[in-house]
Amino acid sequence: MERSVRESIAGGCRIGIMGGTFNPIHYGHLVAAETARVEFALDKVLFIPTGIPPHKVHHQIANSDLRFAMVEMSIRDNENFIASRIEIDREGPSYTYDTLKALHLLFPEQELFFITGSDALRDILSWREAEGIIGISKIIGASRPGYEIGGFLGELFDRYPYAQNRIFEMEIPALAISSTDIRKRIWNNKSIRYLLPEEVRRFIIENNIYISK
Numbered sequence: 502m503e504r505s506v507r508e509s510i511a512g513g514c515r516i517g518i519m520g521g522t523f524n525p526i527h528y529g530h531l532v533a534a535e536t537a538r539v540e541f542a543l544d545k546v547l548f549i550p551t552g553i554p555p556h557k558v559h560h561q562i563a564n565s566d567l568r569f570a571m572v573e574m575s576i577r578d579n580e581n582f583i584a585s586r587i588e589i590d591r592e593g594p595s596y597t598y599d600t601l602k603a604l605h606l607l608f609p610e611q612e613l614f615f616i617t618g619s620d621a622l623r624d625i626l627s628w629r630e631a632e633g634i635i636g637i638s639k640i641i642g643a644s645r646p647g648y649e650i651g652g653f654l655g656e657l658f659d660r661y662p663y664a665q666n667r668i669f670e671m672e673i674p675a676l677a678i679s680s681t682d683i684r685k686r687i688w689n690n691k692s693i694r695y696l697l698p699e700e701v702r703r704f705i706i707e708n709n710i711y712i713s714k
């Protein structure tokens with residue numbers, strides 16, 4: 502992991518990890534991370550764009566350096582948010598377990614909180630080493646319109662009672678924004694203003710990202 506990122510994490514602090522493909526980053530991601538920071542008293546939130554997302558093999562995914570640049574410009578004005586290339590710089594699919602294991606080794610005294618939307622949370626048991634993930638890090642599941650958690654957590658806690666103290670639901674202001682919809686809007690010449698930071702919108706246009714389907 503980058504030295505600058507390591508040096509910004511103090512001993513004993515509470516670290517949020519906002520993982521995602523961020524193709525592109527939008528206000529849904531930023532509101533989830535900021536709400537988690539405040540509600541769970543996180544000292545820092547690491548934004549970790551995937552290199553190769555494990556569950557999105559058939560999606561059209563912009564170059565990782567461009568996705569990283571868009572994340573960086575979106576969080577620059579928040580001193581508690583940091584972007585890391587740890588997954589981009591690792592070869593192979595970006596498994597969350599590998600990332601959390603690496604973070605736990607680097608930051609053994611710090612508490613880890615993986616932040617995810619309710620859509621991804623509902624799939625978590627299909628992730629590689631799901632039990633290991635829940636063991637290393639607490640999980641914060643942000644509400645997302647169209648992806649209600651329903652009885653999922655109850656069933657999960659019946660199966661894994663220890664998870665009750667490790668997985669938390671978090672209500673956030675509902676934003677029905679997705680990267681897929683933003684990419685479609687660009688293809689269809691529709692406006693993407695106010696769905697994501699203006700600097701990112703300009704960057705997408707200047708670099709002709711998401712022009713081809």
Ligand SMILES: Nc1ncnc2c1ncn2[C@@H]1O[C@H](COP(=O)(O)OP(=O)(O)OP(=O)(O)O)[C@@H](O)[C@H]1O
Pocket residue numbers: 520521522523524528529530533616617618619620621622643644645646676677678679680681682
């Ligand atoms: N509008 C939203 N509200 C709450 N959580 C969100 C929202 N959009 C994304 N997330 C969460 O942020 C994380 C990263 O999401 P991701 O980068 O896959 O964005 P996405 O909009 O879901 O992308 P795509 O439409 O390309 O699948 C995931 O855990 C996802 O559930």
Ligand SMILES: O=C(O)c1ccc[n+]([C@@H]2O[C@H](COP(=O)([O-])O)[C@@H](O)[C@H]2O)c1
Pocket residue numbers: 519520521522523551554555556557595596597598617621627628629
């Ligand atoms: O590790 C896995 O098996 C795994 C499977 C699906 C998703 N994830 C992680 O969940 C986060 C959100 O994923 P995505 O595909 O919605 O961008 C991102 O950090 C992914 O690496 C991780």
